[in-house]
Each structure stands twice: as C-alpha cells, then as structure tokens.
Amino acid sequence: xxxxxxxxxxxxxxxxxxxxxxxxxxxxxxSYEGFFSARTITSLLTDNAFVGIAAVGMTLVxxxxxxxxxxxxxxGFTAIFTATLIEQKHMAPPLAWALGLFAxxxxxxxxxxxxxxxRLPPFLITLAGxxxxxxxxxxxxTESVGINHELxxxxxxxxxxxxxxxxxxxxxxxxxxxxxxxxxxxxxxxxRNLLAVGGNEQSALLMGLxxxxxxxxxxxxxxxCASLAGIVATLYTGSGNPSLxxxxxxxxxxxxxxxxxxxxxxxxxxxxxxxxxxxxxxxxAAILFDGRLxxxxxxxxxxxxxxxxxxxxxxxxxxxxxxxxxx
Numbered sequence: 001x002x003x004x005x006x007x008x009x010x011x012x013x014x015x016x017x018x019x020x021x022x023x024x025x026x027x028x029x030x031s032y033e034g035f036f037s038a039r040t041i042t043s044l045l046t047d048n049a050f051v052g053i054a055a056v057g058m059t060l061v062x063x064x065x066x067x068x069x070x071x072x073x074x075x076g077f078t079a080i081f082t083a084t085l086i087e088q089k090h091m092a093p094p095l096a097w098a099l100g101l102f103a104x105x106x107x108x109x110x111x112x113x114x115x116x117x118x119r120l121p122p123f124l125i126t127l128a129g130x131x132x133x134x135x136x137x138x139x140x141x142t143e144s145v146g147i148n149h150e151l152x153x154x155x156x157x158x159x160x161x162x163x164x165x166x167x168x169x170x171x172x173x174x175x176x177x178x179x180x181x182x183x184x185x186x187x188x189x190x191x192r193n194l195l196a197v198g199g200n201e202q203s204a205l206l207m208g209l210x211x212x213x214x215x216x217x218x219x220x221x222x223x224x225c226a227s228l229a230g231i232v233a234t235l236y237t238g239s240g241n242p243s244l245x246x247x248x249x250x251x252x253x254x255x256x257x258x259x260x261x262x263x264x265x266x267x268x269x270x271x272x273x274x275x276x277x278x279x280x281x282x283x284x285a286a287i288l289f290d291g292r293l294x295x296x297x298x299x300x301x302x303x304x305x306x307x308x309x310x311x312x313x314x315x316x317x318x319x320x321x322x323x324x325x326x327x
Contacts, residue, residue: 010267013260013312017275020258020305024282032289039165044281049170050075050229050236051248052277055255056181057225059273062256063185064218065198065265066122070111070129071226071252074104075245077137078230083145083240093151101227107133108223112216130249137242144241147234156235170232174277177225182270184221194218198265251302255280258305279305 029036045052054071061068078100085096111129115122159166167175185191193214196204204211234240259276261268283301287293 013262013309014269014272014275016309016312017258017260017272017279021275021279021282024279024286028282028286028289032286035285035289037164038162040285042162042165042167042171044278044285045171045174046168046236047284048277048281049168049174050233051251051255051280052174052273053177053225053229053232054248055252055259055273055277056177056270057222058249058252059181059256059259059261059268059270060185060191060194060218061122061222062253062261062263062265063191063194063198063268064215065201066115066215066218067126067253068108068111068129068219068222068226069123069126069249070107070133071222071229072245072248072250073130073133073137074107074223074226075230075233075248076242077133077140078104078227079234079237079240079244080137080140080145080242081240082231083147083234084140086147086149087145093149097231100231101224104223104227104230105220106223108226109216109220111223112219115219116212116215134242134246140242142242144239146239152235152238156238170236173228173232177228178270178274181273185268185270190214190217195266195268198262198267200266251280254302254306258302258309260309263310 025036034040054075058068058071081103082093082096082100085091085099086093107129111122111125114120114125155169158169160172185194193204193209193211196207196209197211197214201211230245233244237244255276256268256273257263257276258279259269259272259274261272280298280302283298284295287295287297
C-alpha cells in the first residue's frame, strides 16, 4: 500500500497536468462554439510545432539537471542561416538544413563541454551561447528573408488526411520528435543516465556512469532540436528572421515544468511535455476564439500555472524526503 502511495505521489505532477489540460479544453469547448473539433486539435500541434520540438530537447536537458537559455537564439540563427543559403546562395534546402543542424548541434556540444570540463554553471554558459547565436543571426542579415522554393511549397501544402482534417508536416515532425524523445528518455541507457545525473551527479560518478559524455551529448541533442525547430519555423512562416524565437526558451522551459518535469532534474516524463504543449496551445486557441482578450493573457495564464506546478513539485519533494527519513 505504501509503495502504491509512493508511486501515486511520483506521478502526481503528470496527473495534475493531464487534469488541467482536460479542464481547460473542456471549459473552452463548452464556452466557444466550434472549439471541440478535429481541426482545433490538429491546429494545437501545428501552431506550436517549433516551440514543442524545442521543449523536447529542453526536457532531456532538465532531466540531467541542466538548463539551456540559447534555444530561442539558435532557432533564430538557424532560420535566417538556412533562408539565406536557400534564397541568396541558391543551395538545395536539404543541404542548407544539414548545415543548420550541424551548427546547432555543434554549439550545443561546445556548451556542454565547457559546462562539464570547466565545471561552469549551465545558466551562464548557455546565456553566453544565446548572445553568440543571436549576434551571429543579426550578423548574417538584419532583414527577414522570404523563401520561395518548390520543395518548401510542397512540404507546407502536405497534410496527412484524417477523418475531417489533416495533420500538417510541422505537426508530424513534432509528433516524431516527441516519440524520439520518449524513446531516448525512457527506453535507453542514455535516458537512465540523464535521470541519474539529474538526481545526484556525485552518486552517478561513484556508480561509474559516463557523466561527462552524458552531459555533452544531451546539450548537443538539445542544439539539434533547437536547429530543427528553426527549420520548422521557416516552413511555418515561409521565411527566415534573425529576431525569431526571442523569449522562446522561456516558453520551452515553462512547457517542461508545467508538464511535470522536476526543474532540479532527476524526474519527469516526455508525455508531460506533450500535455504542456497542448495546455499552452489550448490557452492560445481559447483567447483567439474569444476575440476580446489580449494575447498577454497567455503569459498571465502560463505564469499562474507555473506557480501552481512549482508549489506542487516543492510539496511533493518535501513529502518524499520526509517519507525516506521515516523509513
């Protein structure tokens, strides 16, 4: 019985997230005609595809007890970098995407190496990475670059047909990355190492786990996700913009925390991140359907939810510590 109660407590943040999503969506569906539809649900995935992909990478970083503030800047850099290569250098999109993914992953691996070998705080290193990537984006050009390429037109026009609507290519990429993140985070040795490092790095070292390789790899993977999010953003907007993604790293962190992942590391679930994306999208869609509320209500709502989840996580952590002490 005690074991059952402990398992329930461990899943409490995820269950709370699921309950909040169901409540928000239910209230919106009851309040606004036409909200409860397949098109609204697919739009939640399409409209939040690039922030969702960034949140997948951020989830794994937070599993390991880290943080990455460079995500939004890497999205902006990748977007303008690939758009410039395609439109002004006439490079084939797949090659431009490969170079963008390589640059983002390389920056992530570089930041992870500095964090591990010099034992520097992730906050400061990724803050520097944010300035570096954003500066490089504006160094390429300060203007937005439109993309007019046949491959882009075909990808943006594609929809996987469902009963009443279809899933866009952006939504499919988001679902693919969520599946990849779920497999890596919960069904691989690397995923278990991430949670062990996030739970207690010193214990992970004593157990002989490859702490350094784990930390460098997860920051490289997060850089890959941020670059992919930048490419998806160019598909969504049809252009590259150096100012794209400003503040998006905070949205990604908020989605991860609202999804029930412990901000201090060691515990969380990719399914929670999916629910966090859906909550984020539901608030945006409800405000759009209402038509009277300012978009700033998204920020206010997310702020309230963040406070709720931080309090839930704090209470849960204290109860688990008290239970271990008694045992």
